[in-house]
Amino acid sequence: MDIGKDKPLSGRISRRKLLGGAATAAVVLVQTATGKAFQAGVSVAELDDPTKIPGVLPGTVGTRSSFEQPVKKPSPTSSRTPLQDLYGTLTPSDLHYERHHGGVPAIDPAKFELVIHGMVERPMVFTLADLKRFPSVSRLAFLECSGNYRGANDGKITPQDICGLTSQSEWTGVALSTLFREVGVSEKATWFLAEGGDAAVMTRSVPMSKGWKDAIIAYAQNGEAVRPEQGYPARLFLPGWEGNTSIKWIRRIEISDQPFMTREETSKYTEQVGPAKIRQFSFTMDARSIITYPSYPARVEKGWIEIRGIAWSGRGKISRVEVSTDAGKSWHLAALQEPVLDKSLTAFRYLWQWNGGPTEIMSRAVDETGYVQPFYKQLLAARGGNMGYHFNPVTAWYLQSDGQVLFRST
Amino acid sequence: MLVNTIKPFLLAAASATFLATVPHTDPGTVSFETRRTDTLHYPERFGFGKPVSAEKIAAIDIDVRPDGKGLPAGKGNAVIGKQIYAVKCSACHGASGTEGPNDRLVLGDTTSAKNRRVKTIGNYWPYATTVFDYVRRAMPFNQPGSLTDEEVYSLTAYLLHANGLISEKTELNASTLPKIVMPAKKYFVPDDREDGPVVK
Structure with a gap:
C-alpha cells in the first residue's frame, strides 16, 4: 500500500492538527481519494515513526487495522467468506458466510420465544433469558452450505468464490438434549421440525438422534451474542451437517414421528444422482480441503513456499491431508495444526521449494472414517454426471512460470 | 454409592x-x-420456561405434513388460482410459471432436453402438500404470510393444474390435496452415503 499517493490524507490530517492542536485520540475512518480507509488522527509522520508520537488511547470497541480490509462477497442470496485472506481456523464473526432465504430479520431479544411442542409431555415456551439459565455447552465447529462449489474456465477464481460458504466459529448455547428432557419428549418421536422466525419461516425436519447427540440452541458465537446474519438471538446448530439444517432465528420446534417434507428438503436441498434417483436428507458434509495459499489472485516467487490450507469433515476428525506439487503424480503428508477437532476446520501446511517451473499443486483430505476427498471427475462419475449439492472435489492451483496462480479443475 | x-x-x-x-x-x-x-447429574427438570397454551401453539403451528395433518379448512380451484397468480405471483415467476426471473414452477415444453433437467413442481416436487405449506408460509416474497387459506388452496390448485396434474375444476381441500400423487415421488431415496471410503 503506497501511503504517499494518498494526498487527501495528509491534507486532512494537517487541517485537524491545525484546529485541534495535538494528535486527537478519536479514531475515525477517513475514505481517501483512492478508496483506501485510514485512521483520522494518525499522521503521515506517525506512520513513518510511531515511536515519536503517543498512540491512540484505549477505546470501547476494537477495530480492525485500517490497512486490513477483508470483505465478504455478497450475492442476492448469500455472502462468501474471504478464505484466502484468513489465517488459522477461526472465522472472524463479521466475515462468517451468510445464506438466508428471506433476508435477515430484526428480532427484539426481549420478545424472542422458542416454543417446543408436539410429541412431548409438557409443551413449553422459553425466553432468551430462560435458555441462558440452562447449563451451557461450547464447541468449535465449521458450518458449510451444501451448495458450495464453483469453478472457472479461465482459472481466475479465488477460494472465496470456489467454496467461501464455509466458516468456523465457537458456538455456545444450551444442548438441545437438555431442552428435550425439560419438555419430556416421547420415546416414540423420530423427527423434529425446526422453524425460523424469518420472512421465509424456514423449516427443516431433523432426526431426533441428531437432536439428542450434539445439537445446540446457540445464543453466542465467538464469545459474544450470535450475529444477526447468523441467527440472532438464537439458532439451531447441527455440527457437521449441511448449513441450511441449522435453522437460524429459531422460533419453534415440533416433535413428530415422521419428516414434514418441507420445500427445503424436497425441492431444494436434494441431489439428482444419475437419471432416476433423487437423494434426500443428505445431511452430512463430506470431507474436503482447499489450499488457501498460494491461490488466485496471488503471485509467488520461486524458492521456499509454505503451502497452507484448511480441511474439514462432517463425519469427524481429519486424519490426514495429502499435498501434491506435481499435478497429483506423488503425494506428501501435510502437517496438521493441533488441536485437530471433531467436525472442525483443521489448518494444514506443507513446506515446498518451487523451482519456478509450471506445475499444479493440490490437497486432498482424509477423515477418520477413511473417506478420501475425490477428484472432480471421480465425483461427477459417482453422481451419474450430475453436479449440484454436496460437491467437494479436490481443488488444484496451476503455478505459471511467471508466478501467477490459477484455478484448475481436477 | x-x-x-x-x-x-x-x-x-x-x-x-x-x-x-x-x-x-x-x-x-x-x-x-x-x-x-x-x-x-442434571435434575429431572430445571423448571425454566413456561407451559405454552394450545391457542398460542395454534397461532404459529402452520406446518402441513404429507398426510394432510395441519391443512386448514377451506377450498380452492385452478380457475380462481389463475387470477390470483396473475396479480401476486407472475411478476417473479412469469406469466405461465415458466418464464422467471425467479424459480420456474411449471415444466411447460417437455420435448426439450434442457427443460427436462429444470426442477419444477411437476417434475421434481414429491408432495403436493409441500406446495401449500411453502406458499402459505413464505410467498409472495415481498409480502410473506399475507395470503388467506382459500387463496393458498386456489394457488396450489393452479400450480398443480398448470403442471398437468389435476383438472381446472378439481376442488382442493384438506381431504383431496394429500391424495394427489406427484410424478417425482418415486425417484426420492434417503441419503445412501456412509462413513468410510466409498464416494457416492
Whole structure:
C-alpha cells in the first residue's frame, strides 16, 4: 500500500492538527481519494515513526487495522467468506458466510420465544433469558452450505468464490438434549421440525438422534451474542451437517414421528444422482480441503513456499491431508495444526521449494472414517454426471512460470 | 454409592456402542440410556420456561405434513388460482410459471432436453402438500404470510393444474390435496452415503 499517493490524507490530517492542536485520540475512518480507509488522527509522520508520537488511547470497541480490509462477497442470496485472506481456523464473526432465504430479520431479544411442542409431555415456551439459565455447552465447529462449489474456465477464481460458504466459529448455547428432557419428549418421536422466525419461516425436519447427540440452541458465537446474519438471538446448530439444517432465528420446534417434507428438503436441498434417483436428507458434509495459499489472485516467487490450507469433515476428525506439487503424480503428508477437532476446520501446511517451473499443486483430505476427498471427475462419475449439492472435489492451483496462480479443475 | 459409580460407566459404554453401530443419519430414536453422559447429574427438570397454551401453539403451528395433518379448512380451484397468480405471483415467476426471473414452477415444453433437467413442481416436487405449506408460509416474497387459506388452496390448485396434474375444476381441500400423487415421488431415496471410503 503506497501511503504517499494518498494526498487527501495528509491534507486532512494537517487541517485537524491545525484546529485541534495535538494528535486527537478519536479514531475515525477517513475514505481517501483512492478508496483506501485510514485512521483520522494518525499522521503521515506517525506512520513513518510511531515511536515519536503517543498512540491512540484505549477505546470501547476494537477495530480492525485500517490497512486490513477483508470483505465478504455478497450475492442476492448469500455472502462468501474471504478464505484466502484468513489465517488459522477461526472465522472472524463479521466475515462468517451468510445464506438466508428471506433476508435477515430484526428480532427484539426481549420478545424472542422458542416454543417446543408436539410429541412431548409438557409443551413449553422459553425466553432468551430462560435458555441462558440452562447449563451451557461450547464447541468449535465449521458450518458449510451444501451448495458450495464453483469453478472457472479461465482459472481466475479465488477460494472465496470456489467454496467461501464455509466458516468456523465457537458456538455456545444450551444442548438441545437438555431442552428435550425439560419438555419430556416421547420415546416414540423420530423427527423434529425446526422453524425460523424469518420472512421465509424456514423449516427443516431433523432426526431426533441428531437432536439428542450434539445439537445446540446457540445464543453466542465467538464469545459474544450470535450475529444477526447468523441467527440472532438464537439458532439451531447441527455440527457437521449441511448449513441450511441449522435453522437460524429459531422460533419453534415440533416433535413428530415422521419428516414434514418441507420445500427445503424436497425441492431444494436434494441431489439428482444419475437419471432416476433423487437423494434426500443428505445431511452430512463430506470431507474436503482447499489450499488457501498460494491461490488466485496471488503471485509467488520461486524458492521456499509454505503451502497452507484448511480441511474439514462432517463425519469427524481429519486424519490426514495429502499435498501434491506435481499435478497429483506423488503425494506428501501435510502437517496438521493441533488441536485437530471433531467436525472442525483443521489448518494444514506443507513446506515446498518451487523451482519456478509450471506445475499444479493440490490437497486432498482424509477423515477418520477413511473417506478420501475425490477428484472432480471421480465425483461427477459417482453422481451419474450430475453436479449440484454436496460437491467437494479436490481443488488444484496451476503455478505459471511467471508466478501467477490459477484455478484448475481436477 | 456403588450404583452411582457404576451406572455412568455402563451408560457411557452403551452410548459408545450406539454411535459405532448406527449411522448418524438414522432417524431412529435414542433411548434414555444413550443420552449424553455429561448430563446424567442434571435434575429431572430445571423448571425454566413456561407451559405454552394450545391457542398460542395454534397461532404459529402452520406446518402441513404429507398426510394432510395441519391443512386448514377451506377450498380452492385452478380457475380462481389463475387470477390470483396473475396479480401476486407472475411478476417473479412469469406469466405461465415458466418464464422467471425467479424459480420456474411449471415444466411447460417437455420435448426439450434442457427443460427436462429444470426442477419444477411437476417434475421434481414429491408432495403436493409441500406446495401449500411453502406458499402459505413464505410467498409472495415481498409480502410473506399475507395470503388467506382459500387463496393458498386456489394457488396450489393452479400450480398443480398448470403442471398437468389435476383438472381446472378439481376442488382442493384438506381431504383431496394429500391424495394427489406427484410424478417425482418415486425417484426420492434417503441419503445412501456412509462413513468410510466409498464416494457416492
